Amino acid sequence: MTQVLCVAGARPNFMKIAPVMAALAETGIAAQLLHTGQHYDAAMSDGFFADLGIPHPDHHLEVGSGSHAVQTAEVMKRFEPVLDSVKPQAVLVVGDVNSTIACALVAAKRGVRVIHVEAGLRSYDRAMPEEINRVLTDQISDLLFITEKSALANLQREGIDPARVEFVGNVMIDTLYRNLERAxxxxxxxxxxxxxxxxxxxxxxxxxxxxxxxxxxxxxxxxxxxxxxxxxxxxxxxxxxxxxxxxxxxxxxxxxxxxxxxxxxxxxxxxxxxxxxxxxxxxxxxxxxxxxxxxxxxxxxxxxxxxxxxxxxxxxxxxxxxxxxxxxxxxGGRAGCIPEYWDGRAAMRIAHTLKGWLPQAAGVRSA
The missing domain is CATH 3.40.50.2000 (Glycogen Phosphorylase B;)
Known part of the structure; x- marks a missing residue:
């Protein structure tokens, strides 16, 4: 039985999904990967999968380009039959691209729990399509993983129960550290x-x-x-x-x-x-x-x-x-420091949280 159906759709997603897939495999969580094809340049997409060691997708929707409305609608249409066929305990989405909100919305409407990695980030600029995607995805997610503590305050202001939120760090930085010597x-x-x-x-x-x-x-x-x-x-x-x-x-x-x-x-x-x-x-x-x-x-x-x-x-x-x-x-500009939990272990924190959370996810969807 597939426990988690993981979704990636565009280049920003690939760097986030790579360590998550690896951590799920390492902790024995059964997962499948779905590529929506929102990023439709096959050569570039295949290159990122090869560079980052992402397993070949179990499902590929091949959505391609279009306006925000067309692309989001097309992902939803093509994702629903896959979701019905796979019957996962949860759908995991990352980031803030159109594929993120599209698949989260379909899953929520089908009664499948939604996990959002990189939740709670806000620019407070509604002119950015990504901001709309972030806000809406967080509202329909059951488990929200955040990269920085300010994200929790954002989510609480929007009425989201802190019990649904886990501070795990930044999976993009997991990918960076893992590949720095290969750069x-x-x-x-x-x-x-x-x-x-x-x-x-x-x-x-x-x-x-x-x-x-x-x-x-x-x-x-x-x-x-x-x-x-x-x-x-x-x-x-x-x-x-x-x-x-x-x-x-x-x-x-x-x-x-x-x-x-x-x-x-x-x-x-x-x-x-x-x-x-x-x-x-x-x-x-x-x-x-x-x-x-x-x-x-x-x-x-x-x-x-x-x-x-x-x-x-x-x-x-x-x-x-x-x-x-x-x-x-x-x-020399701002020297800066490394933020808390940006230590290359964010994906493992996600996997360990899911290990305890998933057995309870097959029942009734939480309010």
Whole structure:
């Protein structure tokens, strides 16, 4: 009997599900893996599975791209018959992508308990689709695993019983520590050795969908590149908008790379002097690596990276970006420390909790 049906759908999920699947296997919990195919680039998806040692999915929905509504609806339609066939005691979802809320919602409506890994994170910015996914998934989850203690306060404000919440740490950091020695050296990824460089990742609609905002960001990045070489693994969406808006000349001097696999990106960040990003996960990874991070957003759902870690919020304001960059070049930026329970054991804490929780999960669903 399958006890837990684990769901992954997009690149951010893969780094979170890898240690969970390994820990479930190690503790003897019967689990199956379902890949929704929300991330539809087969080569990149297969590369992440190979890099991280994720078992081949038992089920693949092959959903592909679409609007948020279309993609979420398609995952729900394709997930329900699999759920009915597998009949797990619980469905485990990770993160905040469309696959997360879609599968959690189907499971809840079918009376199957829902486990949410990385619960309680809040940016309090409802313009972000991920924020909607987080809030709704937490409301229908029976067991919520959190990465930082501030998440518990968020959940309590939303009326969630603390008895359903477990502080276990960050499974993404489990993956980072497990693979750090295997990370590809930056000189190999770049094809040359750079004594110092910055890494830029840029993909959020708020930064790349408006031509004026994107142009201003690329201008200040160009200024930084004149002082510290900037390496940009270029997201397809960002590349498309740069071309559509006629901004290609603004990135000519940068070191442009294609989207990278996990081990290549890990090595690139580990060896960097600075990372500039609008990604959520990279804020956490840079904190674990001790690398200064400038987040090109006005808010973050990961506040511990600001209070304990190496992260600084700068938004899309060129003046704020310049000032923070000057601080990094002058004094090395925020030193930070490793947050509590970011020790590579989060997935095992999850598995040990489930070992005691699952035998009771076959009965009536809790209120």
């Amino acid at each position: 590809v050296p930056s000189c190999q990824t770049l094809g040359t050795a750079l004594p110092a460089y910055a890494v830029l990742t840029l993909h959020r609609p708020s930064n790349v969908d408006d031509p004026a905002t994107l142009a201003a960001l690329l201008d200040v990045i160009g200024e930084i590149n004149a002082v510290l070489p900037v390496v940009l693994p270029l997201h397809p969406r960002t590349r498309g908008n740069i071309e559509k808006f006629g901004l290609s000349a603004k990135i000519n001097a940068l070191r442009i790379l294609p989207p990278l696999g996990y081990l290549d990106m890990l090595g690139l960040m580990r060896d960097a002097k600075l990372v500039l990003t609008d990604s959520g996960g990279i804020q956490e990874e840079t904190t674990a690596l001790g690398v200064p991070c400038l987040t090109l957003r006005d808010n973050t759902e990961r506040p511990i990276t600001l209070t304990d870690g190496t992260n600084t919020l700068v938004g899309a304001d060129p003046a704020a970006i310049r000032a923070a960059f000057d601080q990094v070049m002058t004094n």
